[in-house]
Amino acid sequence: MTTPRIALTALALLAPLPAAADANRDEQIKIQAGEAFFASDCRRCHATDADRASYGPLLDGVVGRMAGKYPDYPYSDALANAGFVWSEGALRAWMEDNTGLLPGTKMRHVGITDPVVQDFILAYLKSLATAK
Numbered sequence: 001m002t003t004p005r006i007a008l009t010a011l012a013l014l015a016p017l018p019a020a021a022d023a024n025r026d027e028q029i030k031i032q033a034g035e036a037f038f039a040s041d042c043r044r045c046h047a048t049d050a051d052r053a054s055y056g057p058l059l060d061g062v063v064g065r066m067a068g069k070y071p072d073y074p075y076s077d078a079l080a081n082a083g084f085v086w087s088e089g090a091l092r093a094w095m096e097d098n099t100g101l102l103p104g105t106k107m108r109h110v111g112i113t114d115p116v117v118q119d120f121i122l123a124y125l126k127s128l129a130t131a132k
């Protein structure tokens with residue numbers, strides 16, 4: 001009569017897994033969607049690895065990084081002296097209206113106003129920080 005008990009124990013152990021797996025799968029889907037939006041809206045100016053030439057600064061590890069401080073990148077004075085950290089909120093504001101947030105930046109205006117698209121791009125940017 002041990003078999004049913006073992007089966008029940010196994011079920012109890014497995015029960016939390018699908019929820020965790022779902023959350024992980026949802027995050028993966030967001031990252032993939034973000035990668036696609038990044039490819040269409042950002043990649044032509046931003047490389048994400050240091051081996052590639054890039055018109056804009058590299059964005060790996062940008063979430064939580066001090067603005068205007070990627071080593072050796074020739075920032076505009078506006079961004080070099082911005083004095084804030086790239087929090088999620090700052091990055092949303094930047095995607096929505098970078099030239100409004102920081103007049104004098106040399107990044108051309110991108111107007112990503114849809115919060116869901118911002119979410120996807122943020123998920124992708126965060127995944128770059130943990131990839132290495």
Ligand code: HEC
Nearest residue numbers: 041042045056057067068069070075076079105106107108
């Ligand atoms: C037309 C080229 C271009 C496009 C498109 C572009 N960027 Fe930029 N980006 C730049 C340049 C140039 C800078 C440096 C601006 C400065 O020094 O004022 C910059 C700066 C940034 C910074 C500040 C980085 C730091 O080290 O402080 C972030 C964050 C950023 N871009 C995110 C994005 C995202 C996200 C997208 C897509 C939604 C995007 N950019 C699209 C050219 C571009």
